[in-house]
Every structure is written in structure tokens, then in C-alpha cells.
Amino acid sequence: MKVIISAGGTGGHIFPALAIIHALEKQVRDLEILYIGTSDRMESTIIPKENIPFLGIEMKGLNRKNPLKNFSVVSLICKNISLLKKKMKEFRPDIVIGVGGYVTFPVLYAAKSLGIPTVIHEQNSTPGLTNKLLSRYADRIFVSFEENKKDFPKKKVVFTGNPRSEEVIEVKPAKKKDYGLKENKKCVLIVMGSLGSYTINEKLKKIIPEFKNKDYEVILVSGKDYYEQFRKFSIPNVKIVPFLDNMLGVLKFCDLVVSRAGASMLSELTVCAVPSILIPSPYVTANHQYKNAKAMEDAGASFLLAEYKLSAKELLNLIDSVFTNSEAYDKMVEANKKLGVKTSATKIVSEIKKLLKED
Numbered sequence: 254m255k256v257i258i259s260a261g262g263t264g265g266h267i268f269p270a271l272a273i274i275h276a277l278e279k280q281v282r283d284l285e286i287l288y289i290g291t292s293d294r295m296e297s298t299i300i301p302k303e304n305i306p307f308l309g310i311e312m313k314g315l316n317r318k319n320p321l322k323n324f325s326v327v328s329l330i331c332k333n334i335s336l337l338k339k340k341m342k343e344f345r346p347d348i349v350i351g352v353g354g355y356v357t358f359p360v361l362y363a364a365k366s367l368g369i370p371t372v373i374h375e376q377n378s379t380p381g382l383t384n385k386l387l388s389r390y391a392d393r394i395f396v397s398f399e400e401n402k403k404d405f406p407k408k409k410v411v412f413t414g415n416p417r418s419e420e421v422i423e424v425k426p427a428k429k430k431d432y433g434l435k436e437n438k439k440c441v442l443i444v445m446g447s448l449g450s451y452t453i454n455e456k457l458k459k460i461i462p463e464f465k466n467k468d469y470e471v472i473l474v475s476g477k478d479y480y481e482q483f484r485k486f487s488i489p490n491v492k493i494v495p496f497l498d499n500m501l502g503v504l505k506f507c508d509l510v511v512s513r514a515g516a517s518m519l520s521e522l523t524v525c526a527v528p529s530i531l532i533p534s535p536y537v538t539a540n541h542q543y544k545n546a547k548a549m550e551d552a553g554a555s556f557l558l559a560e561y562k563l564s565a566k567e568l569l570n571l572i573d574s575v576f577t578n579s580e581a582y583d584k585m586v587e588a589n590k591k592l593g594v595k596t597s598a599t600k601i602v603s604e605i606k607k608l609l610k611e612d
Contacts (some may be wrong), residue, residue, distance in 0.1 A: 403449030414594025415520035427502030449476015
């Protein structure tokens with residue numbers, strides 16, 4: 254089977270794409286992959302390191318604030334569609350998979366114009382603009398949330414969960430002692446993405462001293478660029494690190510997570526069945542993190558805390574409410590288990606095989 258897969262811009266798109274690739278490698282004989290992404294974003298370094306053939310193209314997203322600047326974007330799309338059609342005629346893929354990011358539009362449009370079967374995956378609870386546009390061309394649409402099904406044509410949409418979740422299962426828990434933590438203490442992980450968040454970190458500087466009298470421990474991921482600002486803190490039950498190489502391993506020993514509400518993080522939380530306090534980023538397109546967090550809260554798996562409401566009082570009260578009511582805590586764990594799809598990538602590969610047999 255020859256497969257072209259496209260995803261770009263953020264880890265929230267790239268890592269689910271990698272999960273699908275790994276599932277294909279396990280289930281498909283004589284597999285040949287070509288990954289198409291942008292030439293100047295994360296995927297251009299991550300994918301070649303995975304020894305996956307990579308084609309980088311110049312691509313930009315639409316400018317919603319100044320539509321006049323979109324003439325150059327439309328020109329790039331047209332140029333890329335022509336280039337990609339030539340490449341696809343050479344490579345002759347059996348299927349083309351889009352896993353998010355504006356780079357996927359010319360890739361899947363080119364495939365559809367050549368009559369090649371296409372599928373897309375939507376990670377968020379609210380569809381992104383690119384996937385909305387591509388939904389009319391895609392043969393199948395895979396979604397991470399059940400409520401997503403209403404946003405796409407009924408005959409095409411399949412609930413699969415987030416393929417990233419399947420890889421989480423295979424990771425072994427890290428050891429608390431490696432992070433200076435005690436086995437007999439509950440642990441709260443605070444992480445705002447691999448790069449950290451300036452806004453949240455400014456608030457955390459005021460919150461950190463309030464943890465000193467708590468009977469749980471905290472591991473706070475500041476982000477590399479902000480770590481020096483936190484070195485002044487010396488509180489026994491708070492461990493501050495610039496980043497975590499083994500984020501999934503750490504996640505597996507945590508009792509509670511405070512984080513943003515990106516799709517990949519939510520898939521990891523649900524599969525690990527870890528309750529959370531979600532602080533959605535208000536700076537993302539279409540406020541999709543808020544909608545992700547609201548879906549988690551509505552399911553009973555998380556608490557939603559708006560960024561503007563974040564304070565020592567609000568955060569500590571929420572943490573206390575989670576830890577002091579064991580019955581409510583257990584219900585949050587069970588809610589996460591219900592949301593977690595442990596065979597998502599396998600299910601996507603199965604649906605792809607089914608689609609190709611139909612053709």
C-alpha cells in the first residue's frame with residue numbers, strides 16, 4: 254500500500270499523524286509512506302528524524318484579520334496543487350490522509366482532483382477551517398469526539414478517538430524518585446505545553462508559594478524560555494523543571510493535571526484516566542480549546558478554569574475539592590476511562606482498509 258499523509262504546524266497534528274503511520278507499519282505489508290508538510294514548521298525537522306520520506310512545501314494559512322493578504326495564499330495553493338498533482342502521478346498513492354493544519358488543503362484537493370481516495374482526521378471538538386473545507390472532498394472523516402459527528406456529513410463520519418492515545422498505552426510509568434517526589438504523596442502536574450505560557454507563568458509566580466503548606470506535591474513544567482525566572486523558588490513540595498523528556502511516563506504517576514486543553518493532551522489524559530483542571534488558551538483559532546475543555550467538563554472528566562479567573566485561591570480550591578472528595582475523584586477517573594479510546598489508530602487503519610476494498 255502506498256500512502257501519502259499530511260499534517261503540519263503543531264504537535265497536535267503531527268503526533269497523531271505519526272501514530273497513524275506507526276499503526277499502518279504494524280498492520281500493512283509492503284507499505285510505502287510519503288509525508289507532505291510545510292517546509293518551515295515543526296514537521297520539517299520531526300518527520301525526517303523518524304526516517305520517514307518527507308516533502309516540504311511552502312504554505313501559509315489564511316489571514317482572517319486582513320483578507321486582502323490572502324491573494325498570496327490563494328496563489329500558493331494553486332501553485333502547490335499543480336506541483337502535488339505531478340508528485341502524486343509519480344508516487345501513485347492508494348490513499349491520501351489529512352491530519353490537520355492548513356498544509357493539508359492543497360494536498361487533499363490535489364488527490365481528489367486525481368480521483369485518489371482521501372480521509373481526514375479532526376482532533377478538536379470544533380472542526381478547524383481546513384477540515385470544514387475538506388469535508389466535501391473527503392471519502393471518510395474521522396473524529397475524536399462523539400459530538401463531532403454532527404459537524405460533518407453523516408454518511409462519511411466515523412468516531413475513532415485521537416490516534417495519539419493508542420501510543421500512550423505502551424509507555425511505562427516513570428519513577429517518582431527520579432523527580433525527587435515521594436511515593437506516599439499525591440502529585441499534581443502543571444504543564445502549559447512544551448514551550449510554556451508567559452501569561453500563565455506570570456500568575457504561577459504568585460501561586461507557587463501557596464503550595465508550601467499542602468500535603469501533596471507539585472511538578473511544574475515552566476518551559477525552557479521561562480525556567481530561569483523560577484529558579485528563585487525553593488519550596489520542598491514543588492519541583493520546577495524546564496521541560497519533560499518523558500511527559501507520558503510522568504503523566505502515568507500523576508493524580509491530577511493542570512494544563513491547556515489541546516486535543517493531544519486530552520487524549521492522553523483520557524487514556525491514562527487522570528482527572529484534570531483545564532485552562533484553555535484564549536488565543537487559539539475559533540476558541541477551540543475552550544470547547545474541548547467544556548466537552549471534558551460536561552462529561553465529568555475535568556474542571557474548566559478560564560485563564561482570566563486563574564488565581565491562587567481559585568486553583569488551590571479546585572485542587573482541594575478534587576483531592577478531599579474521594580467519591581467525586583473516582584467518578585472523574587471513570588469519566589476519563591469512558592472517553593478514552595485505546596484502539597484509535599488501529600480503528601483508523603481498519604476503516605482505511607475497508608474504504609479501499611469498497612473502491
